[in-house]
Amino acid sequence: MELRDKLEILADAAKYDASCASSGAPKRSSQGQDGLGATTGMGICHSYTPDGRCVSLLKILLTNFCIYDCQYCINRRTSNVPRARFSVEDVVKLTTSFYLRNYIDGLFLSSGIIQSADYTMEQLVEVARRLREDHHFRGYIHLKTIPDADPALIEAAGRYADRLSVNIELPTETGIEKLAPEKNMRTIKLAMGNIRTRLDEKKEEPGSGRFAPAGQSTQMIVGADATDDKTILSTAETLYGSYRLKRVYYSAFSPIPQSPGTVPLKPPPLLREHRLYQADFLLRGYGFQVPELLPAEGNLSLDIDPKLSWALRHREQFPLDLNMAEPAMIARVPGIGLRNAKRIAALRRHRQVRYADLVRLRCGMKKLAPFVVTADYRPPHDTQPSEALRRALSDAPEQMSLFPALEAA
Known part of the structure; x- marks a missing residue:
């Protein structure tokens, strides 16, 4: 498949992820250094920061193939959608090319789960590593982390990314058990807790190395089940207090063709x-x-x-x-x-x-x-x-x- 065709599929597949904002990252300058650009350039609008600034991010999935069958997800295993997969080199090439042309300010990279959580996380980390170390990329990087992945891989992701996100998706354990039975609320919160611990260590010991300076975020889907707003906000309040998240993002459920009967047929x-x-x-x-x-x-x-x-x-x-x-x-x-x-x-x-x-x-x-x-x-x-x-x-x-x-x- 041509790179352009992959981009069309995987950029469209990424639009359902709302946890995408770049405020809080340190500003970088490439003056007098070997590196690419800074994070303040103008480009095509892809996202808004919480303070209202418009930033442009290349927002894509590494792949929309997935071994999970989450009922609310267009990329679930049983969904009948066109599939594509980028190589690590594809994403690096696209990001640097778009950045040099001032189309984007950075990269938001997520992925379906392929082979295993560890394998997928390794691929995401390798993209960020090559951008930072091989191409001296100084733009913004937001990586979606896989909760079931080895904590050492999430630690590595934090060394290269400005922000990490672990999507809780549904606000209750009952909802996850019903609509995403291959996921586990405990594993998701454990991953969030590990990121918070590392962020706290970094705050107490500034010389302990770089780790996700823009913090972590998450996303909850609204309207995929019968959960009311009070429960959704109570979950968000708990997440802010327990894991010091920068933001909780809310994404209105979007029904897709051939949706399973376990989810609504109309959006909220x-x-x-x-x-x-x-x-x-x-x-x-x-x-x-x-x-x-x-x-x-x-x-x-x-x-x-x-x-x-x-x-x-x-x-x-x-x-x-x-x-x-x-x-x-x-x-x-x-x-x-x-x-x-x-x-x-x-x-x-x-x-x-x-x-x-x-x-x-x-x-x-x-x-x-x-x-x-x-x-x-x-x-x-x-x-x-x-x-x-x-x-x-x-x-x-x-x-x-x-x-x-x-x-x-």
Whole structure:
């Protein structure tokens, strides 16, 4: 098969993996050194970093052949799709060629499982090793690790990659047993734990050698089973706390032709994926906990964002006086993000905050208006019923983008 044909198949097969972002990697410069490029070049957009920067990555699978039969995966053993396989040299050639032409900023490399977990992991590590050692490649590398592989291979991957990811895929052990019986939740978490241990060692002993400076991430598929959003977010909260993941990515399940009867025939609303990203951002950056966002079992509201939903359930805390409140509480106001909460706190050290200041800061004025008090403003209808306020502030669009990285307040 021609290299171009392989690329068409294996780039398309990689699009279902959402755990692909490059923020956190150290910037490199090749000035005065023998090496290829830096990580700041412009190119074709393939991914967004969590802070909203657009980066271009060659995002491919080493192969879409796989010995596993995960029911939600288009590349499962029994799936009737065109198959292809890159050699190690193919991937190295593509990456260096695209990089020199400024098409990409780096490489995201995953793979189906071929022969064995160790064999597949050896191939992935060899790609990264050749790029770094033979071609002095200074771009970004994200490697998908195989949980069942020898820990020594994952250790080697961390020496060459900027970020490692171990995909948990489904948020519950029951879901994995049903839809991916050849995988094991314990093995997945053990691999995550080994990576965390090595990252902690590196932090405590900076001279102990390079290891995945951009940390580790994972992905969960949304809508492949009946798991609700509270369970998904609870699993994410546990993963952040136990393994210090940089990010948990959420990927809406995408039904494929000839899907097995064990998975849904229709995809979940893309807006559900977006709401999970918003809730995840509140967990990581705003100090929210899952029971606050979802006090009862179930899913996040689709018509309003999670922060607004929380505020409407806690009307007794509003309207909030921005000249008196703690910055952490200001950040919980719908329409005010972390950065603007800090700016408001800094401004009031010099003078009282006025409504026009919020306009200048480009806060979400429609959302914040019912929830704040300033030196010259008080909501005219602060006793308006929550249901009426909810209808007025609903922002659910008909169609959501698949790129949720620009996380709104």
